[in-house]
Amino acid sequence: MIQLQDFRAARRLIAPHMRVTPVFAIGTPDFGAAVAHAANTPDLFLKLENLQVSGSFKARGAMNAALNLDETTRSKGLVTASGGNHGMGVINAARVLNVPVKIFLPTNTPKPKVAKLRKSGVDVTLSGSVWDEANHAAITHARDTGMAYIHPFADPNVIAGQGTIALEMLEQQADLDTLVVAVGGGGLISGVATAARLVRPGIRIIGVEPTGAPTLFESLKHKEVVTLPAVNTAATSLAPRQSSALNVDLIGQNVDRIVLVSDDEMRNAAGWMWRELGLSVELSAAAGIAAVMQDRLGEGDMGKTGIIVCGTGTDGQ
The missing domain is CATH 3.40.50.1100 (Rossmann fold)
Structure with missing residues (x-):
């Protein structure tokens, strides 16, 4: 399994070539007419990986x-x-x-x-x-x-690189209670969840997938790698039909739950991010905000909640 030293080594290795992306504290957002469902909205802190070199994490x-x-x-x-x-x-x-x-x-x-x-x-x-x-x-x-x-998600070195986001974020905002992470093949959430739990064992980790590509949702439910018969989402960066045993194992150990959002809910969230925050993102980067808007994070107080804004795009414009 990937250890804390692996994440720290990755951070040292890639540091000369990466940006330390900012954390944007937006407090408790007012979604207004954008949504009618958010009754339990936490304080939000956005890790702006849309500003990373190449446009994403x-x-x-x-x-x-x-x-x-x-x-x-x-x-x-x-x-x-x-x-x-x-x-x-x-x-x-x-x-x-x-x-x-x-x-x-x-x-x-x-x-x-x-x-x-x-x-x-x-x-x-x-x-x-x-x-x-x-x-x-x-x-x-x-x-x-x-x-x-170079595999996009089923590679320990790729996972270690993505996990450097958690090391940065928990230095920038050390009192986070919850992390919300968009899920495609599982490389981002595997790295972030594993690194975050090694640094702060009690932190809550919630993944967000499209309803049209619930690859990890189904894999965790069945406790094995599931191959979807088809995918149907415009968030194509979150849409492999199959993950891997490595990712399913790490996610199963370190993620509290995976929730689902629709393409329309992601579009609505991306539009809100553009209008209210001036953030131009792709659908996948709006998945976390969509889950908050729809009260999908689960019952109880989420506390201070960090969301990784994973990639730039124009889906909200």
Whole structure:
């Protein structure tokens, strides 16, 4: 299992290439006409990973994984499959290391993300209708070319990199009672929950998934890795059909619950974040606010609640 020393080592390793993103204290928000359900709204503290290099938290895990490769391996280049954000993180790592990079995207990737990746000038291929199919193509390409494959969530070095967010956040706001984390494949919440529990064992961790892609919700319910028959959400960065045993195990040990929000609820939250806070985010980054708006965090006082705003975008505009 990943230890506190692994998260601290990742933080030291990636620090020269990452931003220490701010925590935005917004107090107890007034959602007003945006929602009629929020009766138990906690004090909120937003970790603005939408301001991270490459536009999302994914840069952390990708950089840690790439820097942990030996020089011979990484000199052949990096390859991955992505819903967009992990691809940008791997591109950033490849640029730092000055090595080639290849990105596979599923055809359900939002067009602005595809355009952004292609505009970066790297080799981008659309393959398969969902991330899992693009990932198969990426693994095959790595095997055929010798390029180093960097998994977006089922990699201890990626998880350790994402967990550096928790170390930062609990230094910036040491009295948090609850952390709310968007869930796709599970790399972010695996790292954040494990690191946070090692630093503060009593902290509450709540994951948020789309109703159209409840991959980890179903896996935790069945206590095994579940493959969804299909996914149906516009939040494509939160939409693999399958996670991994590593992520399911870490999440099962360290996460209190996973709750679900709809695409419309995420859009509503993203719109509120733009109008009221001036934050331009993608749907996945609004999942935590959506869960608060809909009173999905559970019963009882959540106390001071931190939400990771995981990626930039224009879904609220």
